[in-house]
Amino acid sequence: MKAIQILSQGGPEVLQLTDLPMPSQKAGEVLVRVAIAGVNYADVYQRNGQNPAVLPAIPGTEGAGVVVEGNADLPAGTRVAWLSQPGSYAEYLSIPAWKLVRLPDDISNEQATAVIMQGVTVQYLAETSYQIKAGDTALVHAGAGGVGLLLIQLLKHKGATVLTTVSTAAKEELARQAGADHVIRYTETDFVAAVKELTQQQGVHVVYDSVGLTTYQGSMAVLRPLGSLVLFGQSSGNVPPIDPMTLCRSGSLFFTRPTLAHHVADAASLTARSQRVLGWLREGILRPRIGGTYPLAHAAQAQADLESRKTTGKLLLTVET
Ligand code: NDP
Numbered sequence: 001m002k003a004i005q006i007l008s009q010g011g012p013e014v015l016q017l018t019d020l021p022m023p024s025q026k027a028g029e030v031l032v033r034v035a036i037a038g039v040n041y042a043d044v045y046q047r048n049g050q051n052p053a054v055l056p057a058i059p060g061t062e063g064a065g066v067v068v069e070g071n072a073d074l075p076a077g078t079r080v081a082w083l084s085q086p087g088s089y090a091e092y093l094s095i096p097a098w099k100l101v102r103l104p105d106d107i108s109n110e111q112a113t114a115v116i117m118q119g120v121t122v123q124y125l126a127e128t129s130y131q132i133k134a135g136d137t138a139l140v141h142a143g144a145g146g147v148g149l150l151l152i153q154l155l156k157h158k159g160a161t162v163l164t165t166v167s168t169a170a171k172e173e174l175a176r177q178a179g180a181d182h183v184i185r186y187t188e189t190d191f192v193a194a195v196k197e198l199t200q201q202q203g204v205h206v207v208y209d210s211v212g213l214t215t216y217q218g219s220m221a222v223l224r225p226l227g228s229l230v231l232f233g234q235s236s237g238n239v240p241p242i243d244p245m246t247l248c249r250s251g252s253l254f255f256t257r258p259t260l261a262h263h264v265a266d267a268a269s270l271t272a273r274s275q276r277v278l279g280w281l282r283e284g285i286l287r288p289r290i291g292g293t294y295p296l297a298h299a300a301q302a303q304a305d306l307e308s309r310k311t312t313g314k315l316l317l318t319v320e321t
Contacts, residue, residue, distance in 0.1 A: 003058050003090035004299045009049040012300035012307075015059065015089075023087070023094040030097045031069035032080060035109045037088040038062035038117055039294075039302045039315035040146070041210075041235055047303065050238055053086070059299070060088030062117040064109035065320070071097055079103040083117040083274075084261050089299055091319055098267040101274045111281065114288035114314040115150070117260065119277035121232070122151040122286075124263040125208055126158060129256055130228040134159025136205040139195055139222060141215050142235065143180055144171035146314040150286050151208060152178040157285045163198060165191050165215075167309055174289070174312050186215070195222040203227060213237030225251035232258055289313030295321070 005018045025031055037060045046053035053059065064081040067074050074080070080100040087093050103112050126132045138155050142148045143164030155162045156179035164175045165186040172183045184194045195204060203224035209215050212234030219229050231239060247253040264270040280286040291313030294302040298317075305311050 001091040002296065004060070004296065005056055005058055006047055006053065007056050009047065009052055009055070011048070012304040014047060015300040015303065017297045020090070022092055025069065025094045028096050029094045030067055030071060030074055030100070032065050032093045032095055032100070033068050033320065034063050034088060034091055034093055035065040035320040036063055036113045037296070037317040037319055038113045039299070039306060039317060040117060041233060041306060044303055044307055050234065058087040058090050060317070061085055062113060063088040063093070063319070064103065064112040064116070068092070073097065074100060074102070079109070081112040081116045083120060084264050089296060089317060099270065101270070107278060107281065110290060110316060111288065113316055114290055115277055115281050115286055116274065118147045118150050118314065119281070119286055120264060120273045121147055121260055122154050123273050123277055124258065124260070125151060125230060125232060126154050128263060129230045129232070129258045130206045132158045132160050132206065137161045137163065137199060139204045139207045139219070140164045141207070141209050141211045141219070142166065143175035143178070143183065144312045146291070147210060149174065149178045149289055149313055152180050153286055154280070163195055163204065171312060192218040192221045206230060208232065211236045212239045220246065220250050220253060223251060223253055226254070227251065228254040228256070230256055230258065291315060293318055
């Protein structure tokens with residue numbers, strides 16, 4: 001089969017299209033033909049060494065396709081999507097059957113891949129990491145990204161006031177269309193001063209921070225006492241260790257650093273969270289924006305674009321041609 005493989009950590013050039021043997025199936029696994037693979041920032045961390053993959057590796061943890069060798073519950077021909085499963089930048093994937101989300105006819109492979117991983121991420125961020133309530137004020141960094149746009153949409157649906165940061169005018173427009181109440185260009189404006197002014201010096205109840213190194217200190221500074229910092233990524237670089245006394249002095253803050261895998265670690269959690277997300281997709285609460293579609297062979301370009309802050313919304317790789 002054709003697959004992207006990485007043999008060493010490095011820049012996008014280490015993503016090489018290769019011919020590899022078909023994956024072997026372990027007990028409890030089914031074989032899936034991949035139609036679409038999702039590109040996520042986590043793929044970049046695994047490639048560049050911020051969160052290194054065990055090598056050699058086939059990148060990608062998300063996609064949609066069709067079962068080709070299944071079981072009684074998931075026979076050949078069943079359309080499925082998955083998340084949190086390595087090896088998705090490939091024509092075929094062997095995956096534990098319990099990790100598959102059955103797709104209804106009215107949800108396309110593109111739609112499913114545009115929400116399955118990032119949608120479940122925003123579900124747990126807003127309903128588990130910090131349970132957002134109507135009337136809360138939230139700050140979302142990188143609001144025009146794949147996760148950012150979906151998170152703004154969900155927080156607005158739940159009745160929060162949403163402040164967000166972006167780097168360009170075009171991204172500002174997209175964040176507003178997603179429902180953001182206030183958009184701050186943090187590349188030109190001090191976002192700490194802007195958030196304080198917009199909240200009459202009160203600060204926000206929660207910051208959802210996926211940018212990390214360049215934002216985490218400001219994120220703590222804009223929280224009101226007893227506020228929550230949900231650090232869930234580090235697109236600008238890894239965050240150094242935080243002294244607990246900083247949280248104390250800054251207002252008895254809550255700090256969490258969650259990751260998706262722990263929220264979909266068993267069939268019941270995966271089913272509950274993914275069905276919630278597919279329901280929100282149907283109801284128009286989540287409205288994914290596909291910001292770019294690339295052939296599998298151009299995975300390096302997709303990741304380079306993502307890292308260079310050029311992209312908005314979700315990036316997809318077309319695997320089946
Ligand atoms: P995005 O589409 O949001 O792309 C990343 C964005 O980060 C950029 O567009 C850019 O937005 C912003 N950014 C700020 N500084 C930098 C920098 N120095 N280099 C690159 N980008 C920068 O990506 P995703 O939607 O795929 O992921 C968003 C974040 O969410 C990532 O950090 C990812 O790891 C995290 N994530 C975490 C999960 C978890 O379970 N913990 C699950 C899924 C995603 P701008 O130009 O507006 O600044």
